[in-house]
Amino acid sequence: MWLLIVASFVLAGPAKVTSSAAFDSTEDALMAAYAAGDDRAGQRLFASIAPRLRGFFERASGNPALADDLTQQTLLRIHVARAQFRPPAHAAPWIFTIARRIQLDEYRRVARQPKLVGDAALERQAAPEPVDAAAERSDGAALAARVRAALDGLSESQRVVIQMHRFQGMTFPAIAEALGTSVGAVRVRACRAYENLRRLLVSPTGEDV
Numbered sequence: 001m002w003l004l005i006v007a008s009f010v011l012a013g014p015a016k017v018t019s020s021a022a023f024d025s026t027e028d029a030l031m032a033a034y035a036a037g038d039d040r041a042g043q044r045l046f047a048s049i050a051p052r053l054r055g056f057f058e059r060a061s062g063n064p065a066l067a068d069d070l071t072q073q074t075l076l077r078i079h080v081a082r083a084q085f086r087p088p089a090h091a092a093p094w095i096f097t098i099a100r101r102i103q104l105d106e107y108r109r110v111a112r113q114p115k116l117v118g119d120a121a122l123e124r125q126a127a128p129e130p131v132d133a134a135a136e137r138s139d140g141a142a143l144a145a146r147v148r149a150a151l152d153g154l155s156e157s158q159r160v161v162i163q164m165h166r167f168q169g170m171t172f173p174a175i176a177e178a179l180g181t182s183v184g185a186v187r188v189r190a191c192r193a194y195e196n197l198r199r200l201l202v203s204p205t206g207e208d209v
Contacts, residue, residue, distance in 0.1 A: 027180060031091035035082045042082070045091070046075055052178045053099055060103060060168055070106060074099045092179040093157040100163050150200035158193035165190055 027048055033041035053074050058067035077098050085094055151159055164170045164178065172190070176183045 027091040028087070031082075031085055031094070032087040035085040035087075042079070046078075048180075049092070049095055050075060052180065053095070056096065056099060056164075056178050057103065059170065059174070061106075066106070070099070070102055073102050077102065090157060092181065093160045096160045096164070096179065097156055100160065146201060150197050153200050154193055154196055158189050158196065161186055161189045162193045162197070 027045060030041045030045040030048070034045055050071060054067050054071045057070040058064055061067060061070075074095070078095060081098065085091070151162065154162065160179070161175060164175045165172070170178070172183050172186045176186045179186065
């Protein structure tokens with residue numbers, strides 16, 4: 001139902017077909033055609049990718065209703081940003097990069113929600129922070145910034161695998177299913193990505209940070 005709602009919203013109106021030739025069934029070709037203005041290709045792409053997006057969000061949240069909502073948001077974002085897709089880029093990593101950003105937006109939204117705290121928690125918040133703890137937090141923030149910069153230095157196909165594997169805790173078979181590729185291909189991407197991350201995170205003195 002959620003797929004029909006989104007598809008009817010973003011693909012309203014008569015379908016525009018750029019060619020009378022039969023569609024190529026691959027998601028890369030469908031995404032390229034959709035980016036070029038072929039709405040029927042977009043319908044087929046959504047039908048292919050939406051169940052995997054929903055599975056991705058439900059594994060992360062454990063909430064089917066939230067997974068439906070985030071899937072709708074992702075499909076809408078794909079529609080809005082479709083002209084930014086540049087073949088020969090692969091569709092699945094590009095799409096799941098969008099999904100990951102929407103997921104992070106949801107995490108931030110939840111984190112901003114006010115929480116009720118007890119007296120003990122209020123007392124801890126009022127207590128001055130030890131100097132060592134403040135320094136440790138500063139060091140942690142600096143390391144986090146380096147990790148983000150290193151992730152940004154990866155190719156999109158490698159970055160999305162690292163995000164799913166390292167930060168989502170997804171197994172290689174689950175990542176392969178989500179991205180529509182083989183487990184072997186995911187392992188190769190992950191191996192290369194981790195090697196590149198290690199290279200990018202090594203300090204100028206040759207020591208790991």
